[in-house]
Amino acid sequence: MTTTPTPGPGATSLAARARDHLWMPFTRHSVYEEGGEVPVIVRGEGAYVWDEAGRRYLDGLSGLYAVQLGHGRTEIAEAMARQAAELAFFPIWSYAHPRAIELAERLADLAPGDLNHVFFTSGGGEAVESAWKLAKQYYKIVGQPNKHKVISRSIAYHGTTQGALSITGIPGAKEPFEPLVPSTIKVPNTNAYRAPETLQDDEKAFGRWAADRIAEAIEFEGPGTVAAVFLEPVQNAGGCFPPPPGYLERVREICDHYDVLMVADETITAFGRIGDTFAMGRFGVTPDIITCAKGMTSGYSPMGAMIASERLFEPFRHGSEMFLHGFTWCGHPVGAAAALANLDIFEREGIHAHVRANEEPFRRTLERLLDLPIVGDVRGAGYFYALELVQDKATRETLSAEQSERVLRNYLSTALFDNGLYCRADDRGEPIVQICPPLIIGQTEFDEIEQILRAVLTEAWARL
Ligand SMILES: Cc1ncc(COP(=O)(O)O)c(C=O)c1O
Numbered sequence: 001m002t003t004t005p006t007p008g009p010g011a012t013s014l015a016a017r018a019r020d021h022l023w024m025p026f027t028r029h030s031v032y033e034e035g036g037e038v039p040v041i042v043r044g045e046g047a048y049v050w051d052e053a054g055r056r057y058l059d060g061l062s063g064l065y066a067v068q069l070g071h072g073r074t075e076i077a078e079a080m081a082r083q084a085a086e087l088a089f090f091p092i093w094s095y096a097h098p099r100a101i102e103l104a105e106r107l108a109d110l111a112p113g114d115l116n117h118v119f120f121t122s123g124g125g126e127a128v129e130s131a132w133k134l135a136k137q138y139y140k141i142v143g144q145p146n147k148h149k150v151i152s153r154s155i156a157y158h159g160t161t162q163g164a165l166s167i168t169g170i171p172g173a174k175e176p177f178e179p180l181v182p183s184t185i186k187v188p189n190t191n192a193y194r195a196p197e198t199l200q201d202d203e204k205a206f207g208r209w210a211a212d213r214i215a216e217a218i219e220f221e222g223p224g225t226v227a228a229v230f231l232e233p234v235q236n237a238g239g240c241f242p243p244p245p246g247y248l249e250r251v252r253e254i255c256d257h258y259d260v261l262m263v264a265d266e267t268i269t270a271f272g273r274i275g276d277t278f279a280m281g282r283f284g285v286t287p288d289i290i291t292c293a294k295g296m297t298s299g300y301s302p303m304g305a306m307i308a309s310e311r312l313f314e315p316f317r318h319g320s321e322m323f324l325h326g327f328t329w330c331g332h333p334v335g336a337a338a339a340l341a342n343l344d345i346f347e348r349e350g351i352h353a354h355v356r357a358n359e360e361p362f363r364r365t366l367e368r369l370l371d372l373p374i375v376g377d378v379r380g381a382g383y384f385y386a387l388e389l390v391q392d393k394a395t396r397e398t399l400s401a402e403q404s405e406r407v408l409r410n411y412l413s414t415a416l417f418d419n420g421l422y423c424r425a426d427d428r429g430e431p432i433v434q435i436c437p438p439l440i441i442g443q444t445e446f447d448e449i450e451q452i453l454r455a456v457l458t459e460a461w462a463r464l
Pocket residue numbers: 122123124125126128157158159160232236265266267268293294
């Protein structure tokens with residue numbers, strides 16, 4: 001190992017060591033090379049985390065949309081420790097172990113419709129990757145080998161592996177890695193705030209219009225070539241787009257009509273985020289596949305899954321067919337133990353009921369911010385919200401690229417953190433602030449979030 005000389009005080013601090021050796025995902029390292037200090041979080045309890053200097057922050061993003069039950073749940077940690085002592089690892093490639101079996105059974109039970117077959121992964125991107133591969137292999141087996149294309153939505157994020165990144169609809173995230181996997185087609189998302197002008201006052205008509213763009217894309221590509229539509233029940237990137245009334249139902253109808261699989265990417269929306277184990281359960285529409293991760297263990301262990309219907313598993317019941325796909329850590333015993341303990345707490349503490357009872361007060365609290373000139377829209381569902389920032393509320397004019405860089409990137413994220421709120425300012429679509437706190441919080445924390453946002457956004461407006 002060669003070490004980079006790091007002169008001056010603090011050279012051996014955790015922040016300096018991070019700067020010198022820890023290559024952080026989606027991170028502008030120049031910020032730290034030029035004097036910024038890497039925030040080092042050392043501990044968590046409930047909805048709060050602490051840095052190494054002892055400062056406390058409200059975790060307004062549940063880590064990264066994952067820590068549903070909050071930090072410091074020793075019950076989950078103990079279940080993991082017990083499992084590691086009993087059987088730390090054994091693969092589920094033609095073998096099984098009790099925790100993977102129990103978790104698969106429990107997820108199948110919680111999933112809507114006949115989504116009874118659980119294929120474990122290490123995270124959300126792998127689950128998306130698995131779903132696309134399953135769709136392709138399934139159609140090959142049933143004699144429709146040309147059905148391989150995927151339709152997904154503008155600005156949607158589905159992961160970073162090359163297949164999942166192809167499905168992702170964020171041009172800037174893809175450009176460095178192109179050419180990617182071909183055969184992915186993008187359609188409009190359900191951002192009602194940015195709906196075509198004639199549809200802005202009619203949610204239903206907008207939903208119908210957006211869903212029908214999927215039918216149009218299938219027709220254009222040729223129904224015999226399209227395998228699946230991937231969508232999040234509530235889309236994260238771009239800023240929390242809930243489905244307009246009738247939208248998911250119409251997409252289901254279109255998928256049935258053209259024999260195209262409907263894949264609900266619930267990497268964020270599952271496990272209580274929208275007040276049910278799966279958002280699709282709450283919205284009352286059954287997809288062919290659900291992909292999920294993050295909240296499955298409340299972030300205590302990396303774990304994901306693709307949950308598929310009976311129809312999709314059927315061809316693999318017979319003869320020599322097998323899904324030629326997998327990862328070493330599929331169904332990891334320690335992760336599965338964490339997930340089971342997590343689900344136990346969900347049940348015991350009535351987390352879904354808590355989210356349902358508090359989602360309206362949470363929304364109302366955030367909507368108070370609409371009195372600020374910079375807040376154009378507040379939208380979301382459950383415990384999952386975004387504020388869209390504008391420079392002119394009347395015209396909905398968004399921030400310029402220069403304002404976004406100066407105010408959103410260089411001021412807002414740091415200022416929110418410095419004021420005690422960890423959340424995310426994002427400009428992958430329009431500029432937004434994302435709020436996705438642990439599901440255990442109530443009015444006191446809603447108010448705290450609102451007050452910090454109010455102070456920082458007021459200052460951001462002055463800086464525009
Ligand atoms: C909807 C969605 N799909 C997929 C992913 C990728 O998940 P992972 O980072 O676990 O691979 C994410 C991550 O945030 C996501 O939000």
